[in-house]
Amino acid sequence: MDQQHGTGFVIWLTGMAGAGKSTLAHQLSKRFVAAGRPAEVMDGDAPNELFTRGLGVTKEDRDTAVRRFGTISRMLVRHGAVVVVASLSPFREARDAVRREVRRFVEVFVDAPMDTLIARDTEGMYRRALAHELTNVAGIDDPYEPPVHAELVVRTDQEKPDAALGRLFQKLVDMKYVTPAEFALLTGGLRPRKGGAKPPKTVPPPKAKAAGPVKVVAPAKAAKPAKKPAAAPAKGKQAAKGRRG
Ligand SMILES: Nc1ncnc2c1ncn2[C@@H]1O[C@H](COP(=O)(O)OP(=O)(O)OP(=O)(O)O)[C@@H](O)[C@H]1O
Numbered sequence: 208m209d210q211q212h213g214t215g216f217v218i219w220l221t222g223m224a225g226a227g228k229s230t231l232a233h234q235l236s237k238r239f240v241a242a243g244r245p246a247e248v249m250d251g252d253a254p255n256e257l258f259t260r261g262l263g264v265t266k267e268d269r270d271t272a273v274r275r276f277g278t279i280s281r282m283l284v285r286h287g288a289v290v291v292v293a294s295l296s297p298f299r300e301a302r303d304a305v306r307r308e309v310r311r312f313v314e315v316f317v318d319a320p321m322d323t324l325i326a327r328d329t330e331g332m333y334r335r336a337l338a339h340e341l342t343n344v345a346g347i348d349d350p351y352e353p354p355v356h357a358e359l360v361v362r363t364d365q366e367k368p369d370a371a372l373g374r375l376f377q378k379l380v381d382m383k384y385v386t387p388a389e390f391a392l393l394t395g396g397l398r399p400r401k402g403g404a405k406p407p408k409t410v411p412p413p414k415a416k417a418a419g420p421v422k423v424v425a426p427a428k429a430a431k432p433a434k435k436p437a438a439a440p441a442k443g444k445q446a447a448k449g450r451r452g
Pocket residue numbers: 222223224225226227228229230231252293295317327329362363364366367368
C-alpha cells in the first residue's frame with residue numbers, strides 16, 4: 208500500500224466570481240509543495256480548462272463540473288495528495304455529494320460582499336451582468352448557495368490571504384490532516400494552537416441558512432437587479448462563459 212495512503216485530503220474553495228478562490232488556491236498549493244506535501248490545484252477558471260470543457264452555465268452543467276472535480280479529487284486523495292479545488296460550485300447538494308464521496312473534505316467558503324465583488328470585477332463580468340448584457344452570473348441572476356457547514360469561512364474583504372491561510376492550517380491541524388511539524392513548515396516556523404482555532408476578530412460567522420430553497424444573492428443596493436434570464440438569452444445578451452466550475 209502506498210505509504211501516503213490515508214493522508215490526502217481535499218480543500219474545496221467555493222465562492223462567487225472574484226471572491227478570491229484562485230488567489231488562495233495557488234498560495235496554498237505553493238506552501239504545501241514547499242513543505243514537502245504533494246499538492247495539486249484544480250481551478251475551474253483556468254484557461255483551456257479540460258475539466259469544464261463542453262459545459263455551459265446551466266445547473267446541470269455546473270453540477271457536472273463539480274462531479275468531475277470530485278471524482279479526480281477522490282482519485283488523487285487516495286494516493287496521499289493534497290488537492291486544492293477552486294470552483295465557484297454554486298449548488299450545495301453537488302458540493303455535499305463530493306464531501307460524501309471524498310470524505311476527507313475541507314470546505315472553505317470564500318466570501319466577500321457583492322459591492323466588493325463588483326468593485327473588483329477583474330473581468331468586467333458583473334458590470335456586463337448588471338447592464339443586462341450577460342446572463343447566468345451567480346449572485347446576480349443565478350443562485351449561489353453558501354455552505355451551511357463550511358470548515359472555514361474567509362471574508363476576503365476583511366482578511367489578507369496570509370491570515371486566512373494561517374487559520375486554515377490551524378483548522379487542518381485540528382482535523383489531524385496536518386501535523387504540528389508540518390504546520391511549522393507551512394507557516395514559516397509557527398506553532399499550532401492547542402484546543403482549536405480562535406475565532407477571528409473581524410470575521411463574522413456564516414449567515415447561511417440551515418435549509419430552504421435556493422438562495423439568490425441580491426445585487427448591490429446601487430445596482431438595478433438583473434431581470435430573470437430567459438430560457439435562451441435574448442439577442443445581444445450572452446451567457447456567462449468560463450464560469451462552469
Ligand atoms: N484576501 C484578499 N484580499 C484582498 N483582495 C483579494 C483577496 N483575495 C483575492 N483578492 C483579489 O480579488 C480579485 C479576484 O481574486 P481571484 O481571481 O482569486 O477570485 P476568484 O474567486 O478565483 O474569481 P473567479 O471565480 O472569477 O475565478 C483579485 O484581484 C485578487 O487580487
